[in-house]
Amino acid sequence: MNPRLAQLQPYPFERLRKLFSTVSAPSGVRPVSLGLGEPQHPTPQLVKDALIESLGGLSRYPATGGEPALKEAIGSWIERRYGLPEFDAGRKVLPVLGSREALFSLTQTIVDASRERATVVCPNPFYQIYEGAAILAGAHTAFAPARRERNFACDLKAIPAEVWRDTQLLVLCSPGNPTGAVMTLDDWREAFALADAHGFVIASDECYSEIYFDEAAPPLGVLEAARRLGRDDRGLVMLSSLSKRSSVPGMRSGFVAGDPEIIARFLLYRTYHGSAMSPPVQHASIAAWGDEAHVRDNRALYRRKFDAVLPILEPILEVRRPDAAFYLWARVPGADDVFARDLYAATGVTVLPGSYMGRAVDGVNPGEGYVRMALVAGVEECVEAADRIAAFCKSR
């Protein structure tokens, strides 16, 4: 068996199950989970309709590269969303079955494990797939810590020069999971300079890009940043997904876009990897990428939750409205796993210990002392959870 499998870290939710195994929610109290980042808003009708309309496509093998109409729809969306004119979707876009699958297969495509100390650099804390994909590709990992004093921006200066020299891939997440931090143009300038100096690829996970607060100020994307800085997209790819944007986590639809040379190698890998998108899902994805009304509604619903929950939690915990995404990243008293366990036992509310999403580097785990709260349930449920958290904190 593949020995790299033995190097994988336990998954955060596995650790959470273990943490909760000795306690239970109080009886008579309805549990509320702010643990999993699973969008729960209803699926837009136009997506369902497009899927039903195109079920004839079940009797055709999908091409790995995706149908030209889907690539065009994604290309047009990129043009509108990021102000990138004449985006060459035919060469620069590849549909994928969601961010997880894409992050994994892209990492396998890029990493050359035959080179000594091949390294993938990830944010810290981070979405665990980054690390697992690196390990299974045979790479070492290094971690750029989120700095509280810098609005949780990733500190690329924390990575030593000798690590950058071995780096083949830098994964960034903006808006960030779990902190919600959005990278600024200056942040991107710094990342591009490092990539150019050391010749590595940047993969920008932008799966939360459409969940933001100010309709006039959507989060900056990597390809947009490159254009604004007068840089081409060599060595740059973005990953996006419909899961959060259109509340269809069960549809498994996203895309990777950017450097056409990387996209071409990625397509070659995927020809064998075999995750082609079902034709009806391609059709439904075309409908989803082509419509913004349901996305605005979706954002408005998340905004209502933050507006309702923050006044309850802000007086109690160190927590603030994030730049974007649907998480609260809250500093809690004491150890974050003990806090999460005791909170669950006292109130039935599940939050994710921040340390489970981080890795200790030189003894410091930048997730430590925080918990992640995913505002994915209904407004009332989120408010109910916030009330219970506030009462729990006051009682301690």
Next chain:
Amino acid sequence: MNPRLAQLQPYPFERLRKLFSTVSAPSGVRPVSLGLGEPQHPTPQLVKDALIESLGGLSRYPATGGEPALKEAIGSWIERRYGLPEFDAGRKVLPVLGSREALFSLTQTIVDASRERATVVCPNPFYQIYEGAAILAGAHTAFAPARRERNFACDLKAIPAEVWRDTQLLVLCSPGNPTGAVMTLDDWREAFALADAHGFVIASDECYSEIYFDEAAPPLGVLEAARRLGRDDRGLVMLSSLSKRSSVPGMRSGFVAGDPEIIARFLLYRTYHGSAMSPPVQHASIAAWGDEAHVRDNRALYRRKFDAVLPILEPILEVRRPDAAFYLWARVPGADDVFARDLYAATGVTVLPGSYMGRAVDGVNPGEGYVRMALVAGVEECVEAADRIAAFCKSR
């Protein structure tokens, strides 16, 4: 970039496009493709209905391991189809997004490339994914040739003992693509003895298992063979798919079943690999695995094509009804690629050169001199194609 990508062979259909690039079908003649093995029968209504019913599942993340109800439905099907009582679906079944994806990810899970000369043995000729998956897993490949004199059974004796010593995975395909050959109990006995002697895994690709001619004699499967021979399923996995059985190549649904230790490692790999099955597709798959009426109809339709086409081709070419599957494996005069090219230029009929599906070992490519004809179009179209092929052969 991953240097293993550069070792991949050109895909057969890529080579076919190149082969045909200098010729065109005669004008005024409707082209008929027997090239791609893409099932084209209509999707059963019960599958579409189940999908539509369960679109609410688009708003849930699917678990990588699949819903218990799907695993149970697959387990029940295995029990009925292979006479395996009390099949422990919870530990022995994993849903996958079709055979290609599963063959690829299973190979990545099993191969330990850190061991020198890690080897994957494949049939020859064969479905190209076997080789690509092995290369991308960092393994060497070795090939067991199909023997014309043995009804195109794979000759495992052709593999030298020193290759078996380094073998980590033996991929078999029964019913075989492209030959349609079904492995007998004796064939399995030989394969099991080698696996036990050398400690490798057997992955049995059984995606064509439900396309056969005699309703009373379905093809033998690997798990069934093991049971009949009094062997447990240690080191054995089967791969199956709905694509051919239920004519839903665009739904991307299949499963891997067998040795629970392999399934557990495979699940761990897939947690990162990220190809979880969409909940509505899981629901539609439950409906499909639970019904045999549509599968019998499907078989009857393929049978009609063989009954209609064979009397036209048998007097002209060395070709016979295969054991199973929907291919004809026909010996042709001269070089198979020249035959395919000239046939296309003269008649507009596409067939796949057998040599494109084989690899030369010691100067002999066992696909050479054959073409594969996929009887996937309608009955009339298949008959029309056979008539054109017969006329073409007579005119040469």
